[in-house]
Amino acid sequence: MVSPRPTSQNPDADRARSDLARFLRIVTHDLRQPIAATRTIASVLADGHAGPLLPSQADLVTRLERRLEFMQALVDDLIDLATANVGSGVDAARSVTPLGPAIGEACARNQAIAHAAGVVVQCDEVEDTLAVHADAADLALMLDNLVGNAVKYSPGGRVRVSADRLSDTARLVLADTGIGIPDEARTHLFEEFFRAPNAKAIDPLGTGLGLAIVKAIADRCRLTIDVESAEGRGTTVTVLFPLATA
Amino acid sequence: MATILMIDDDADLAAALRVLLEGKGHQFHTAANGELGLRRVKETGPDLIILDVMMDRYTEGFRVAQRLRDSSDDSEYAAYREVPILVLTAVHRTTSFRFGPNEDSLPVDELLEKPVSADRLMATVERLLSRAPVRP
Structure with missing residues (x-):
């Protein structure tokens, strides 16, 4: 983790x-x-x-x-x-963004790339009232990078995006069946421009900034991110957001 | 064949579009800023306007679109109100302005974010020209 x-x-x-x-x-x-x-x-x-x-x-x-x-x-x-x-200056604590539509839109934005790469993206149904304290633009940028990364590194595989309520937080989970993260790469995962060797092999021209962008949003909005991965078997990213009332 | 006016300060991009559009038999005119562009609208009577956003000023293209779509009858551009406008911009990611035919957004017909491929641009141009008003 x-x-x-x-x-x-x-x-x-x-x-x-x-x-x-x-x-x-x-x-x-x-x-x-x-x-x-x-x-x-x-x-x-x-x-x-x-x-x-x-x-x-x-x-x-x-x-x-x-x-x-x-x-x-x-x-x-x-x-x-x-x-x-x-950030945009919007106070995350005062923002209330429904999680389900944000997930659906991010999946839709990545659908064409997924289709081209033979990746099946499954967006689970999310409870209508599940909302988070986060600026909608931050949430969209974070989801775009997380879903985009999962799709890019799961050629021919599956990506599943789900969200639920966990105590006083909303839990977002992205699970993929992709290439996974080598053990030696884990401590560098959120560094700017870092790219794991197996990621470079799949996409030589990636920028290595996707997870740095995710980390920057998480730090500023005080979100918790956990990454579990097994090389060759896939990666699961979990993000915990402050729960809001939609 | 149609008359197309491109209002954009990028002379290199304009050169590429000239090759593309003149190659399809269209007449192609350019203007490097909004003020010149509005003058060229009256001079050339275009069937389609391709419009940049960031030129001499950050949102110059917005003002051009608003002038052309001014709904008052005594507008000096009233004869060109129905000419389709295709916005071609790199500014989309850094502004909260919205483009489109809805009343809440800027009055243009299509938006393509730069870079745009030659084939996609051509398809969009032909689609807009097919619904351009017929000129006497």
């Missing part, structure tokens, strides 16, 4: 959020936008709209597209990590 260590809260959150907003504008316009434009240009070439390509040219354009895709994913994850660290 691995749990991320909580980190201290930022003492000047408003200032941090203001700096973050400025940072996001710069990153989005000056970094994300040029990468996106370059990907469209590469796509015009790859799809033959500027004329047919020789096989060697097509190969190079494919490599270009793959590297650009990684750069885009890295920028997007850095934006998400910055957002996860600082």
